[in-house]
Amino acid sequence: MTKSKSNRGALLLDNLPQLQGLVKRDPDGYKDEFIQQYNHYKSIINIFKLQPGYNLNEFNNLVGFISQVAPCYPSITSQLPNDLSDLLIQFNSHLSPDTKKTLIQSLVLLRNRKFIDSIDLLKVLFQLLPITTSSSIKSYIKHVILNDMKLANQQSKNHKLNRVIQGLLFAMVQTGMDAEITSNKKSKNNQINSNSEAMWAVMLTRELWRKGVWNDSKSVSIVALACFHPTAKVQNAATHFFLGSDDVVEESDEEGDEIDIKKVQHQALINKSRKSTDKKMSKQKKAAKKANANKQNSSTPNFPALQLLNDPQGFAEKLFLSLTKTDKVHSLDHRVLVMQLLTRVMGAHKLCVLSFYSYIIKYLTHHQLRITLILVALAQSVHELTPPDVLTPVIRKIAHEFVTPGVGSEVVAAGLNSITEISRRQPWAMESDLLEDLIEYRKSADKGVITASRGLLQLFREVNPSILKRKERGKLAAMGMSTGKQALKFGESNEVASGIEGLDLLEKHLDQKENDDEDVDDEKAWDDWDAESDDASSEEEGWVNVSDDDADIDLSDSDEEKEKEKKEKKEEDTKDISTNDQIAQMSTLATERILTPADFALLNDLKMKAVQEEIDQGGGNAAKRKLAHLKEKRKATGSGADGDDQGQFVTEAEIVGPRKRAKNDYEARMASIAEGREGRDKFASRKGKHKSDKVASKTNEEKKRNKPMMMAIHSKRVKSKSQSKLIDKQKTLHKHKEKQRKKM
Template identity: 55%
Template sequence: MGRGILLTSNLPQLQNLIKRDPAAYKEEFLQQWSHYESIRQIFQINPTDQAHHFKELVTFISQVSQCYPKETANFPSHLSSLLMDNYTSLSPDIRKALIQNLVMLHNKNVISSIELLKTLFPLLPKTTSSSLRTFIRKTILSDIRTANLRSKNHKLNRAVQAMLFGMVERGMEAEVIGDKGKLRAVSSQSKPEHSEDAIWAVILTKELWRKGIWTDSKTVSIISLGCFHPVLKVQSASVHFFLGSDDEKEDSDDESDDEGPDVKALHHRREINKKTRSGDKKIMKQLKVAKKKKHGKNDPTTPNFPALQLLNDPQTFSEKLHDMLNRYDKRFSLDHKILLMQLLSRVMGAHKLCVLAFYTYIVKYLTYHQLRIPAILVSLAQSVHDLTPPDALQPVVRKIAQEFVHPGVGSEVIAAGINAVREVCRRQPWAMEEDLLGDLIEYRKSRDKAVTAASRGLLQLYREVNPGMLKRRERGKEASLGMSGGKQPLQYGHTTDAAVDIEGLALLEDHFQQLREEDVGDGQEDEDDDKGWEGWELESDSSSSDSEDWHNVSSDGDDDLVLSDSEDEKEKPPASAEPSVESRISTLATTKILTPADFALLNDLRIKAASKAVEAGGGSHAKRKLAELQSHKHAMEAGQDGTFLSENDILGPRKKAKADYAERIASIEKGREGREKFGSLKGKKKKETPSSSTNREKARNKPIMMIMGSGAVRGKKKASLRDKQRKLRAHIDKAKKAR
């Protein structure tokens, strides 16, 4: 009897004894189980009655449930039903305890991941506590991550994706309210019933994509459905996913996950705590994480290319986007409409789609006084590609020229208009009319730098793509030679012939040949092919074609790299010389698998060759080629391939652009490099003989109130006229001697 009373009043002790010998204490457990059943029935009627004791019993049974699987078979369903049916009436402590015990049962393999997630997903939108919401969210993400750690758990992924898809799909029947003007207040009062479910489904899906756990087309389909959700918050979060930007604060919990460690707190802790080698390593590791987080936040926004490519039926997706944009044009705010325009244009540009009604819709926004007009012009240019019909673009180009390029507007407006026309015509050159082109290139004589650069860029573009639209004196030497040689621009819908070589590949072949000769001379052996893929190290065992396999081809005047020292050598190479790099086709690609490091080296070699051509007097063509290669390298390093634009491409170079906060801080930190934290170096290290300042020098910088009572100041006040004359004469004589 004493033992029973002791165990009944001390559940942690009974829990410890049961884990050691479950069979010996089965009767005591059954007694507690019957007690739990009676209290659970009371608790379902009145959740506030005996809540503390019920919490202790639930925790006790969760700890020992794996010891009695038959008796506790229905225990997880009890917890799930309590959370699902009575969640709003439960106290915060009971909610947290039930969820934690349910997670514990999953960790003990009592319930599966699917059963746990079926309970947690509906609770996430209902939770008002930020700490509990963070716990649920992290539990969901960590469970899915762990399940897909070694190999993809397709069963779990399909079940979770079906739940997320259902959460987004439930509220699709509601009407789109909008976020403009007076309707904004109506929107907050009449939210669809399942709006919170949809936003959390989108947030979790985006997080799983960002962490690389889900990278398939089903994930993209969930977020693409959210782009047409009636709730504007869900729409905006889904569109930002495809645009590669998360400007909005979707939830306060998301920001806490991405914040790095506090750098000041780390340094302070290091000064206070005991100095150890392991402590130094931990601090350095955390500082690296903080630096990585800081640089990640300052990186420019790049579109989500893989997600755009994985869209299912992008043509239908684009048409639905345009229909929604056109239908709710008066309900959406301008910022939201620009988001939809950017997504629509990027899908059209990435998949080369034709949604011709989009150009009719966007024409009404093409005015210089329109708010956020640079972003609208970027969206227009990104939607154009080589398969876009020129007939649909000619009215748009004409409207831009009429609104932006005339003497009644400022120089920045003219530069933006010409740059926008250039970007449209770069993708579809046949959208330009000949008389309009002649008018626009006349602005190259302007006194404004931005306007001149924009007009010259348009002129250079048509020198390359269609010089026949230019007047004879404006074509330039190379374009005129190309036209005299029979070179004609491709008509609309025509494509170039199949590629026979990679541009600049002969440079890479010569580089490998030189490395091979150096290795043979040093007695070193070639490395294996697999090492070329490790850390982007270069392979050196690739075979190259012999000199007898080189072929002489006629130059068409559009060579990318000029390696000769004079124009005569370029036009007519000596008969005894080997074939030049420009006029030979390399067979390296047919004899060797090129690694990413090889392509990176190829770009560097092309830049090096172009630099030599500029130094050798290659002219403006060589300089433009070098600038193009360098800009392409920077774009690839930033994760962009030139398909998508930014607003700076439309605005062009600006005079004395005001630096933002990050640029000012970077300039200040740059000026502090190599300098002590406090104090001036004057008189200590910059003199031939280091010394401190004298008392006389220090007296010059003293505040006036400190020297008002000094003898020197009082003496000046009481000095006679004769004394003042002597001092003035001495000062004049001293100045004459110094002169």
């Protein structure tokens, strides 16, 4: 009996999965076997600490077994999480990727079994990210962090965990802030660790923001601090976060690794064709094409992040100082990227960084690389509070460099469109003599130049026709000036807070629904629009005590009385309007009910419908631009971003303007030829092929050829030949000979 027990114990010690199942069923009965395995685990760790090169093949299975059954013996395994964490952090370079992943999985398992807290696990993972070199381990750690944060904030905001993690990320970004300023191509080995920490902090914050886990100002502050990091790679990733672009360099990518498409094409021509080289060339071409498309396509700004910036004026000034300080260090693409962020902050918050306009003048030449993006950045930085005297030299510079007879038509159109966008935001920056010269280009032969010049003329007919000559003002502008209408001066505004724009349209729509006996469910109107409350205890606050002095509260439940009062109020409003036409009608809908997000979405659609009707009835360009802005707002609201109500952001297409269709390259032409040859035999005509699919009658020529001879000789045509005169036969023969001669 004793021998069988000893054999069974030895068997269990060699079969860890079987022992694991038995321990979970009866922890007290197999405590001795577990202690034996735990002592073996501790002895392996002690040997490894003395000899870091010790083989740990059997160690992975042993750690997996102990972490599975550790909750059964909490007093014995209390130091297990600390041992695993120290082993991962202190001996990271000596561990194999399989061992690292096993240790991390063991810590995750202990967290799932409530053996350790999520904060303790995440602290260890954040320390591992910058020191781990394996890409698979990095992706696994990133997945664990994001998944853990998402689950922790799924039901309600876990403020304690969020504060701890945000503090860790902020410290990771701040680690390398005092380092030397470096570009993507120049980086020192002693800065890799700090740069890696800051890069991972930006990437994790971006992912948590994109997944909707974080949406507060603290997370925005982490990325805002990274915008001033001395490493261009980190600054680039932080800038893309605010620009709303996913074109972020991953940690595993090499710094400054750019693909030259011309070099790839040249190598494909001179190298010998092999299957491996062809596959590599094709992959490089796709990567270069994608990178080029990402550079040329303008991104959608991250409006919520821009609005949550703390001290936007200080952020913009500090960003401009960083731009001027690193002017000769960073590449042009990086500088243009920083310009885009700076100008979008200036446009969103209506800021004035006056030194920026004197700085950007040196880039305003038609042969400058990335000039369209620079013009876009310049235009979106201007708003109605920008001083006109600062913009006048800029407009003069653009006109002198772009709108001249010695450049191409595309350059002239881009210059005119840029001046138009600047003048739309600040019309007082334009001078009358310069405007007269610019609108003369509407007589050009190029369509793009004509469109750009006419757009500039139409803009000043709307905003400031007094700067134009009388013959160029147009009918509507001349009539407005005759009635005493004048352009707003610098600093003035005609926007008065008189309620919600277009609310009367919503009121008419709801009244029509009530007349059609359609029930409006207010609770359903809040579906899919409810924001996640930060205060989880809001539902547990209970009843609110109301004092007896609140006599203005209407406690009536009668719907008839409410409808009667509503009708009487409308009748009084109608009488007031009829007696005095100068009093504007204001909708009282906002004072009678709580408007839901669905109501605001419906209000935007109704405004678009009203503007479209105005355009159909002959509305001008102002109505068309208003319709475009409403469409942009609806699109932005649908994706979760705030609408661009005032259209302060400009796209590259608006600067370039309409262009002729570019000539197809060789590959496109061959693809078009191959598409036209589909379904056609080689060297065969397609004539008559369509008749083979359906039954059709014969032609008259075919009937004549198959007509019997005895019927043909009695036809009118044959009889006319035999009975014709000699002179007619000679004329016919002469015509036949002449025809044959021409064929020869």
